[in-house]
Amino acid sequence: MTVNIYDDLNNLEAAFRKTTEFTDVLQTVEEVKADNEALELFKGFRKIQLTLQEKQMAGEEMVPEELEHAQKTAQLAQQNPKIMKMLEAEMKLSGVIDEVNRVLMKPVQEIYETI
């Protein structure tokens, strides 16, 4: 890049870390970590998500017992208020990143609209 975006990108990253959306994720994760029940539920939930992803990528099917276990773990995790708060905070933070992408993609789309 002749023009370097890194100074502006680093400034954006610093501001991003100070947004309520970011500090809310930080805080809600700390709350999950401080609660053994929530922490174990979340770890179990994440482990199963990873296993499912790996199976999907390998093109393997889940056996009914695995599917039932995955659904139960997801359900239990989503019933935990601390995990729910954390997942909600995570979604709001994704919204900030989506907005960054929208702002940067707009001038690119405008170029292609001229074709």
Place this chain on the structure above:
Amino acid sequence: MTVNIYDDLNNLEAAFRKTTEFTDVLQTVEEVKADNEALELFKGFRKIQLTLQEKQMAGEEMVPEELEHAQKTAQLAQQNPKIMKMLEAEMKLSGVIDEVNRVLMKPVQEIYETI
């Protein structure tokens, strides 16, 4: 957001528009637009891509004639040097946006690594 990222995001967007990657897309698109053959090939290619996407989303299968037509159009477009230059420039610009996402996702991943 209590802390607002928009000032920094607007600065980043302004720097992004000045990168070689962005101005290369702008220039290669102009070169395609200035060449009737390249322009028509690209429009045909884009039209078929959209049709395929719509069919996929509707869960419809392509008939063999459509598939053959799509492959021929893609092949012709990719043999055109001006279209190729434009698609290459587009990929490099996507790399800049990917880098922005990596820089912003890093502090988020670091939070989750503590769990």
